[in-house]
Amino acid sequence: MRRSNANLQIQSTKATVLGDDPANELVISTKEQSYKLKVLKIYAIKEDKAYIITYNTLEENYDYYLETAREVIGSFEFMGTEKNKPREPLREIKEVPVSVSPSPDVSEMNGVEAEIEPEITDEVELVL
Numbered sequence: 001m002r003r004s005n006a007n008l009q010i011q012s013t014k015a016t017v018l019g020d021d022p023a024n025e026l027v028i029s030t031k032e033q034s035y036k037l038k039v040l041k042i043y044a045i046k047e048d049k050a051y052i053i054t055y056n057t058l059e060e061n062y063d064y065y066l067e068t069a070r071e072v073i074g075s076f077e078f079m080g081t082e083k084n085k086p087r088e089p090l091r092e093i094k095e096v097p098v099s100v101s102p103s104p105d106v107s108e109m110n111g112v113e114a115e116i117e118p119e120i121t122d123e124v125e126l127v128l
Contacts, residue, residue, distance in 0.1 A: 007031040011038070018044040018051060019077040029059060038062040042073055 001008055011027040023044035030037050039056040053076060055069035 001028070005030055016042060018042050018053070018073070021046055021078065023051075036060075040066070040069065046078060 008028055008030045011029055012025075013027075014025050016023050016025045021044055023042055026041045026043070028039045028041070030039065036059040037056055038059045039054060040062075041052055041054050043050065043052045045051070053073050055065075055073070057065055
């Protein structure tokens with residue numbers, strides 16, 4: 001990394017975990033153009049694959065968002081890995097019946113703005 005960026009400075013390194021597996025944490029600071037950046041990298045090797053999670057921001061914003069970044073990183077887990085704690089069961093999603101009423105006359109709609117809901121095309125959005 002130092003070869004590709006002469007402005008890079010290592011702030012700290014330490015052992016940590018990523019999804020209950022051993023990992024390393026690296027905090028660096030660097031300068032890109034006129035911006036001072038601070039970067040947190042969590043990296044691990046599992047089953048011959050490298051996993052790197054990166055949080056980077058302007059240096060002055062680093063501490064402000066760090067707790068949120070750590071929460072996101074802490075939620076990471078490898079697929080197919082059994083956890084020691086039991087998972088919460090998925091809740092059933094119940095369909096809500098939709099009632100349909102006749103449309104109002106155009107003359108009744110003067111001054112009324114149309115409410116258009118975006119079309120949901122993603123299953124994750126639908127669940128949320």
